[in-house]
Amino acid sequence: MKYLFATAAMIAFAGPACAQEILLKPVAEARLRYEHADQAGLPIDTSDAVTARVRTGAMASSGALSATVVGQGTLSILDRRYDGLNGAATRPLIADPENVALYIAQLQYRSKALTLTGGRQKIALDDERFVGNVAFRDNGQTYDAARLELVPAKGLKIDIAYAWSARTIWGFQGRGARQQAVSGDNIFANLSYATPVGTLTGFAYLVDQDEAAVQGYRLSSQTYGARLAGALPISRIAKISYQLSHARQSDYHRNPNDYRADYWLADATLDVKGWKLNAGYEVLGADRGAALTSFQTPLGTNFKFQGWADKFLTTPANGVRDLYAGGGYGWKRWGPLTGVSLLATWHRFDSDRLDQHYGNEWNLLASAKAGKTMLSARYAHYDAKAFATDTEKLWLQADWTL
Template sequence: MNETLTPLTPYTATEGTTRMKTMLTPLTARKGQRNQKSLLALAIGSLLASSATPVLSQTLTDALTGGAVSLEVRYRYEFVDQDNPLDQAHASTVRTRLGYRTGDFQGFEVFAEAEDVTAVGNENYNSTINDTTDHSVVADPTETEVNQIYVRYKGLPDTTLTYGRQRFALDNHRFIGTVGWRQNEQTFDAFIGANESLPDTTITAGYLYNANRIFSDASPNGNFPMQSPILNVQYQGLAAGTLTAYGYLFDFTTADVNSTQNFGLRFTGGTDVTEDAKVLYTLEYAIQKDYADNPQSFEAAYWLAEAGLAAYGVTVKVGMETLESDDGRSFQTPLATLHAMNGWADQFLVTPDDGLQDLYVSAGAAVKGVKLLAIFHDYSSDINSLSYGSELGLLAAYPVNKHYTVGAKFASYAEDGRGVDTDKAWLWGQVKF
C-alpha cells in the first residue's frame, strides 16, 4: 500500500483550553474525566509497593531519576484546494512532543508524553473544531494533551505487558493504526501483552478501552470508548515470508454502527531472484460481520493482492485492494491509519456504501539519500459498476541525519461522479531526539 509511515514497532501519533485524552476509567464514568494524575500515581505506586528495603528504595530512586527524556518537534505546512465553494486551506502548525521514560525497576518502567499542536499565524483552515467552516478541512486541531502514559513490565520471559495510554499499531495499520501523519496522532487506552516464547512467533493480545482520536478532546468525535479484545499471531518461520492470523472484536460504546468482528489472514514477503533483484508479494483476506449492539446485519470481505519487484535500488509494485459491500453496508476500518490507505487526498476515509476497489501502481527509489515515491490509484465500486475517479501521489523525503528530516508531498484526486477534484500539498521538517 501507499505507506508513508515510519518503521513500525510493537508499540510503535497551544491555543485554546488545555485538555487531555480520556484515561483508562470504567466505561460508565469515562465521559469528561481527565485522571492522568491518578494513573501516574498508580504507576509510581506499583513501583513503590515492590520496594521492601532501603536498598531497593534507592534503586527505585535511581530508576525514577535516571531515565531518558525524549523530544520531537515537527513543523508542517498543508495546502488544500477543492473544486467546491470552500476557501483554500493554509495550515501552518508545529507539533511538539516531550516525554520521559524511567529506568528499569524490577522489570517495570513508566513512560509519559505530552503533545502540543500550535498554529503558526492565523488558522486559515477548518481544523474540525475552530469554527472556520468556510475553509477546507485540515484535521490538525490546536490543543495540548497527554499523548501517552503507561506502565510496562518486562519481568516475564519473552513477554512485554503494557497498561495505559500508548502508541499501538498492528501489521500495516489497516485495522489498528496510529494515524501518525496527522499532528495529533491516535493512541489507545489499553492493556497489551506481547509474547515471543514460541519459535519464530509473536503473539500480541490485548483489550482496548478507548481510542484517543486525532480530533482531540475538544471535539465530540475525539474519543472512541470501546470494549474490544484483540489477538494477532505472527509467524516468521517460513522462508518465503511472514504469515499472520488475527481476530479483532470491536465493540464501540457510543458508535454501535461501527461495532464489528473481524477475522483474517495476511501473508507478506519476498524472494531473491538474482543478487540484485527480489520479487515482493502480499496477500490478505478478512471477513467482517456485525458485532455486539450493531443494529445492522451484514457480512463483507476484504481482499488485498500486491506484487512487486525491487531491483537496482528501484521498487515497483502493483496491487488491488477491495473492501466489499453487502447490499449497501461496506467493509469499514475506523481505527486504521486511513491516510496511508487508498490515496493521500483522503477521499476514502469512509468506505462508500457500494464498496471500494483500489487498483494502484507505485514506483519508489532513493537518489543521493532522498526517498522518492510516486503512486497512482484508479478507484471503482465493489457493486453497481461505479467509477470513483483516480489519484496521483508524489513524495520526496530526506533524512538529513538521525535527528533531522525534511520532506514534501503532493496528491491530486480527479473525481468521476463522486466527490470533487482535490489537490493537497505538504512541506515539513522534523527534529527528533
C-alpha cells in the first residue's frame, strides 16, 4: 500500500509529462566472477565460487517522468563454499547466493530543482558509509522507498527518503538473521551546501530494523552527524581531496540496548600526474563493550571500508579504529585497454577501548576497461592478532554494461 500511495502521488504530480513522446531505453548488465577465500580456524579452510549475474530491464521516459523496471538473476557455476544460506558453515563465507529478483521498480519525476522517486530503488548517500547499494555483492541492496531531492537554491540540496523495506543481498532464499528483506520505518535525511572549501552535509539516519530475527532489533539506531568533502588544486598537475566526518549514534525504536557511540573519519588523497596517494583514520566507537553497543552500519556499503577481507562488517563490541595508507598509479590507455589502474592499501586495526591490536590487512587491486567490459583482480590478506583469524581472499571479475 505504501508503494501504491507513493506511486499515485508522483503520477498526479507529473501528469502533464504523460502527453509527451515516450522514449524507451534498455538496461542490461552482466557479471562473471571467481572468488576464493582461505580462512584459518575452520574445519574446511577454503571456499571457491564462480558466479554469473545478469540484470535486464528498461526505462521508459516522457518529459520529466520516467518508469524503470530491472530484474536480476544470480547463478552459481562453481559452488564449493558456504554462501550464508546454503552449504556448510564450517567453511569460509562467499556471500553471493543464487537469486532471481525484481531489482528496480521505480517511478521518477525529475526537473532541475526537484526529483521524486517512488518504489524499489537504489539509494547511495555520500560515500555510502551509512546508507548504500552494496554494489560489490552480486545481489546488491535496494530499498522500497519514497525519496525527495530538492535544490531550492544554488549549492543547497535537501535529500529525504522514507524506506519501509531494505532488500538485502541474500535474495529470495533469505531467512533468519539473513532475510530477503528487512522491514521498518527508516528515514534518511541529508542537508548539504556547497561551500568554497567543499560540500558540507548534515545528516540524520533513523535505521529501523524491525525484524526480531535480525539480532533481536539490536541493529536499530539513530545517527546524527556532519561531513565535509572537497578538493583543492595545489598546482597544474596536482590536487588534494579530503573528507572529514563525525557522527553520534544511539539506540532507536525497539532496540533493547541503551548505548551511545561516536564515529570519526579523516581522509586525504593526493593526485599527482597519474599517481594517487591516500591516507586516513576511521573510528567506529564503542560504548561499554557489550555486543552491538558499538557504532553499527547495517545499511552501509561496508565492503568499501575497513578492508576487503570483511572482518568488520559487524563492528566488534569494543569498536574498531582503522589507520590506513595506500597508493597507486593509473594510465588513461595501455594498448587496447583504458582506465588502467594499480592500487595497494595497508590497514592497521585496533579496538576503540581496551587497547587491543586486532590485526593488519593488505588490499591490492588491478583494474582496466576493455570496450564496455570492466576487468578487475583483487586480493586481500588479513593477518590476525587479537581478533578473528588469518584470512586471504582473491577475486577475478568481469563486468559488462550496455
